[in-house]
Amino acid sequence: MRILFALILLSVANLSFAVGEGPKAIEVKVSVGTKDDKLVFVPDHLEFERGKHYKLVLHNPSSAEHYFASDAFATHIYSHKVEVSGKDHKTLAEIHGAVHDIEIKPGATVEWFFYPMRNGENMKVYCHKRDHEQHGMVGTITIFGDPPFSKK
Ligand SMILES: [Cu+2]
Numbered sequence: 001m002r003i004l005f006a007l008i009l010l011s012v013a014n015l016s017f018a019v020g021e022g023p024k025a026i027e028v029k030v031s032v033g034t035k036d037d038k039l040v041f042v043p044d045h046l047e048f049e050r051g052k053h054y055k056l057v058l059h060n061p062s063s064a065e066h067y068f069a070s071d072a073f074a075t076h077i078y079s080h081k082v083e084v085s086g087k088d089h090k091t092l093a094e095i096h097g098a099v100h101d102i103e104i105k106p107g108a109t110v111e112w113f114f115y116p117m118r119n120g121e122n123m124k125v126y127c128h129k130r131d132h133e134q135h136g137m138v139g140t141i142t143i144f145g146d147p148p149f150s151k152k
Helices: 002-019 072-075
Strands: 026-032 046-051 054-059 066-069 076-087 091-095 101-104 109-116 120-126 138-145
Touching: 026 046, 026 066, 054 120, 072 076, 072 120, 091 101, 101 109
Parallel strands: 026 054, 046 138
Antiparallel strands: 054 109, 066 101, 076 091, 076 109, 120 138
16 A cells, blocks of 8 residues: 555656756757847857756847747757746746747747757758848857767
8 A cells, every 4th residue: 555655656756857947957048139128149159968958048138039040959859848938027928839930029028948859060050031140140059968868
């Protein structure tokens, strides 16, 4: 009986890991554009380590719409969810499934929760609005480290 109870506790703990936030996400902030409307990502290089859980906070402080787009990145991560919040920071929407491209409106913030799954070096991320990429709105993402869940 006691063992059964312990097993139930264990499975509940596992379940909450699977459906909840998981291990505390490491927050990484990226400014998509700048207040003075420079066409850049700040920072323009991101690094993520496999086996960790990340919360990528994309904020657009500029007066223009911008994209955060990367086909390679999408195939190298497990995207847990993307949260869209309103001005009062209340969540308006959660997007599940593989995400390749996010358009961020002026003043908006989105939070992207994911697990890096495959290594990739300098995968391109860019804004495909008009000529933004040519003006410098392009960056790179590197995923490194041992495979998640591997035994050492
Ligand atoms: Cu842009």
